Amino acid sequence: MKRIGVLTSGGDAPGMNAAIRAVVRHSIFNGVEVYGIKKGYQGLINADFVKMDLGSVGDIIHRGGTILRTARSEEFKTEEGIAKAIKNLKDYGIEGLVVIGGDGSFRGAYELSKRGIAAIGVPGTIDNDIPYTEYTIGFDTAVNTVVEAVNKIRDTATSHERTFIVEVMGRESGNIALYAGVASGAENILVPEIPYDINEVCKKIMNGYKRGKLHSIIILAEGAGHSFDVGKKIHEITGLETRIIVLGHVQRGGTPTAFDRIMASRMGAKAVELLIKGETAKMVGYSRGEIVITDLEKIKEKKKTFNMELYELANILSI
Ligand code: ADP
Numbered sequence: 001m002k003r004i005g006v007l008t009s010g011g012d013a014p015g016m017n018a019a020i021r022a023v024v025r026h027s028i029f030n031g032v033e034v035y036g037i038k039k040g041y042q043g044l045i046n047a048d049f050v051k052m053d054l055g056s057v058g059d060i061i062h063r064g065g066t067i068l069r070t071a072r073s074e075e076f077k078t079e080e081g082i083a084k085a086i087k088n089l090k091d092y093g094i095e096g097l098v099v100i101g102g103d104g105s106f107r108g109a110y111e112l113s114k115r116g117i118a119a120i121g122v123p124g125t126i127d128n129d130i131p132y133t134e135y136t137i138g139f140d141t142a143v144n145t146v147v148e149a150v151n152k153i154r155d156t157a158t159s160h161e162r163t164f165i166v167e168v169m170g171r172e173s174g175n176i177a178l179y180a181g182v183a184s185g186a187e188n189i190l191v192p193e194i195p196y197d198i199n200e201v202c203k204k205i206m207n208g209y210k211r212g213k214l215h216s217i218i219i220l221a222e223g224a225g226h227s228f229d230v231g232k233k234i235h236e237i238t239g240l241e242t243r244i245i246v247l248g249h250v251q252r253g254g255t256p257t258a259f260d261r262i263m264a265s266r267m268g269a270k271a272v273e274l275l276i277k278g279e280t281a282k283m284v285g286y287s288r289g290e291i292v293i294t295d296l297e298k299i300k301e302k303k304k305t306f307n308m309e310l311y312e313l314a315n316i317l318s319i
Helices: 016-029 040-045 079-091 103-114 139-160 175-183 198-210 227-238 248-252 258-276 308-317
Strands: 003-008 033-037 049-052 096-101 118-123 163-168 188-190 216-221 242-246 282-287 290-295
Touching: 003 016, 003 040, 016 033, 016 096, 016 258, 033 040, 040 079, 040 103, 079 103, 096 103, 096 258, 103 118, 118 258, 139 163, 139 175, 139 216, 139 242, 139 248, 139 258, 163 175, 163 227, 175 188, 175 216, 175 308, 188 198, 198 216, 198 227, 216 227, 227 242, 258 282, 258 290
Parallel strands: 003 033, 003 096, 096 118, 118 282, 163 216, 163 242, 188 216
Antiparallel strands: 033 049, 282 290
16 A cells, blocks of 8 residues: 545544554655545545655644535536546545444445455544444544533523523534533433433423422424424423524534544544455444444445443432
């Protein structure tokens, strides 16, 4: 392996830059040339390639977003699109690729590997929703962003004795809601994985007020219902005034936490190591303190299991 490429694809996540840096530096350290591919798979199709050197990833370890930009490419899902991408890679003599992204991006990486381009996936998504890895780059930063916001909301919630619904990202995954909910001591955590009864939610809020709680915080993953509808229902049932905060894209940005930078550095370096060893169609993951490797093919067949133990603990601690 003499020359590889690196791209970021799908939704951006804090820590992607630290992963790019690790890929570039680890490659150059091992005598492998690296090309940065701009705007994900669309950049592969358009040959939007830039040769990376040690300095091109300087001063980015602490930055959110991705210096390579990211995109969603419908064209890459077509045979013509992927053929163009492969031709460009071959023209540049790029034999292997590190794809930093989510499960959609890994499907693209798998398609490339089937057509003779060595491809290794590095999980980068704030949702932490990829199976066979306990962690995805960006999750810790996103959770901390939510927790910081809830700290501030608590101050005003207490002062006015109000019920706040904080809507967080996660259309299909309640991980941000769960972890941020536990860390911020939310009274209710509503996630798409677990059906809930709005009457029970209201009962819990009222019980809290009866025993002297000054406020109530509900963390709602966007896939678990529309926050304004939930707020309206709670008002109808309890008569309480509710306030809605939709955190939105704030959760994607910001400087990555130390944990995200370290995970990104470890995972990015491992991806290069695998390419050098001649591996392909693998994802770098994390389990029980170790970096682990899984076949990309397996990823699409499974959904990540929801942490019920933590969910139940959250319910106990918020009585
Ligand atoms: P994420 O990687 O964050 O899950 P997406 O699901 O939007 O984000 O996927 C990112 C990109 O990966 C898509 O825009 C597309 O270019 C590529 N991709 C997704 N699925 C496939 C597939 N089945 N075949 C080829 N490319 C795919």
